[in-house]
Amino acid sequence: MTLKYVAEIMPSLLQGAELTLQIFFWTLVGSLPLGLLVSLGLTSKFKPLKWLLNFYVWLMRGTPLLLQLIFVFYGLPIIGIVFDRFGAAIFAFILNYAAYFAEIFRGGFQSIDEGQYEAAKVLRLSYGQTIRKIVIPQVVKIVIPSIGNEVINLVKDSSLVYVIGLGDLLRAGNVATSRDVTLVPLILVAVIYLLLIGICTFVLHKVEKRYSYFK
Amino acid sequence: MRFLKKKLALVLLFLLALITLSGCTNLTEKANTQDTWKTIKRRGSVVVGLDDSFVPMGFRQKNGQLIGYDIDLAKAVFKQYGLKVDFQTIDWSMKETELKNGTIDLIWNGYSITSARKKKVAFSRPYLKNEQVLVTKKQYGIKSFAGIAGKTLGVQTGSTAETFLDEYPKLLKDKIKGKQAVLYDTFPNAFIDLNAGRIQGIFMDEVYARYYINHEKDKSDYQVYFDKTLPSDLFAVGLRKGDKTLRRKINQALGRMQQDGQLAKLNKKWFGTASNYLGKD
Structure with missing residues (x-):
């Protein structure tokens, strides 16, 4: 692996990144935000909602994200809804990830003791106030x-967009691999992913620490 | 009440299916009848869909720029009409859907003519002949197509070679181990396996085989075999069936390029051959 070669393909990889x-x-x-809203709906008493x-949630978690991407970009034009490539990717990813986030938030809401809602009621707090001022700070x-x-999963899942023709980091690596007939670009891709996730982990750690009051 | 709900759900499901189905036929019908030449002319550019990892037909250089035989050819064709060419990267397995949905105007990337594809897309005059070849290494002792008996063979998913495997089973498929080829997403993976000895042969495009072998250190270790009974694979431009004007224009432009020697020049540049081939319409 020569440094010169690495320097040559780095710009295209960074573009993908x-x-x-x-x-x-x-x-x-x-x-x-969508996940939070959905989770509130999931814990509501209004049955049809x-x-x-x-x-x-079942639909989003029950089918592969890759399939959802294909449906959004190639399938929806059939009923007249046409997204551009990037828009389709974002739409599919938001819908999919919101479902997972909603379930996580639901778990958070359910771990708040029923007594706290009752106490809030006694204190004449409205539902909105209870959720915003008492429940959400604990849920977070x-x-x-x-x-x-x-x-962290999201960073890696984003590589699925190759299926709608978007050139992300992994695809940039694949293109270089088939042109130069070497696995070096893929090693670089792995290093870049590791760096990105390293940064994510660091930031998440900081956030966790910041919210660790009352402990 | 419960019964009613079930019925309602059924009706809804049925409606949904109906809308989807009718939409389906609509798009196909549009692709088969609509001539988009005027729209393209007004836009001033035509969108070509390609897989940017298909060496040497269309691929990205290290600086990210697209180059390749097909890139040069497409640019030269539309230069004659004063049109710009936008190259759109697509996932190769989705190419016909992209074409039908109108997100691309042409499939132009070593796209070979097959009977199955002919049912769905229209083709221009073929501009390049490509054989399907068997690539092996000396150490495996394979001397012809027959030599593959009992050995493991690799092909790319969705490639012409894979189709030929099923269309001419006596040639290779019936002989190979387990009567089943190993499928690869991309050629480099197949070559890695060939070098590692997990497969003993690859059935693939001559165009790419030549390019790949040229890039290997031990070029003389590889062997390439042809079979005369196999039809040559013809590369052409894929269009929506409705685009009759666009098809005529491309064919005329290709014809002019054959006459003024531009086509021969391109063949020389990319393959080192003196061919001036342009197939019949």
Whole structure:
């Protein structure tokens, strides 16, 4: 492995890494709030809403993300909904990840003792106030490690976008591998993924520490 | 009440299926009848779908730029009409869907003519002949197609070689171990296995085989075999059936390139051959 070769293919790999990061960022921005909303619906007492959301979670967790990407980009045009490539990727990723996040949040909500809701009621707090001021601060602390797990998964799952023709980090590596007939680009790809996930782990650790009050 | 709910769900499901189905026929019908030449002309560019890892037809250089035989050819063809060519990377297994959905206008990337594809897409005049060859290494002692008996063979998923394997079973498939070839996503993986001895032969495009062997240190270790009974594989441009004008324009442009020697020049540049081949429509 010569350094010259590494320097030569690095720009194209970094370009791929940029797309990977874009998908990562926008998916998190969309799916975390959506997941929170869905989890509130999942714990609600309104039955039809609960059924609908359970069906959504089942659908999203029950089929491979790769298949969902294919349906969104190649299947939806059949009924007249046309996304551009990047939009399709973000749409599919947000829907998929929101389902996982919703289940994690649901676990968090259910671990809050029923007594706290009752206490809040006695104090004449509204439902919104109870959720915002009392429940969510505790839920956040509980779910951070599980969310972190999914966040790290997301970095690697983003490589699935090759199926709709987007050039992410792994694809850039594959292109270089088939052109230069060597596995070196894939080793570099692995190193870049490790670095990205290293940074993620570090940040998550900091966040966890920041929320570790009352312990 | 419960019964009603079930019925309602059934009706909904049925409606959904109906919409999907009718949508399906709509898109196909559109692709088969609509002539998009005017739209392309107005846009000033045509979108070519390609797999950017298909060496040497279309692939990315280290600086990220696309080069290749097909890239040069497509640019030269549309230069004659003052059109720009946008190259869109696609997943190769999705190429016909991309074409039908209109996300690309052409499939132009070592796309060979087969009877199954002819049912779904229209083809231009073929511009290149490609044989399917058997690549092996000296140490495995294979001297011809017959030599593969009892050995393990690799092919790329969805490639012409894989189709030929099933169409001419007597040639290779009936002889190989377990009557089943090993399937690879990409050629480099197949070559890694060939070098490691896990397979003894690869059935593949001559075009890529030549390119790959040239890149190996021990070029003389590899052997390439042809079989005369196999039809040559013809590379052509894939279009939507409705795009009759676009097809005529491409064919005319290719014809002009054959006459003024541009086509021969391209063959010289990429394959070192003096061929001036252009198939009949």
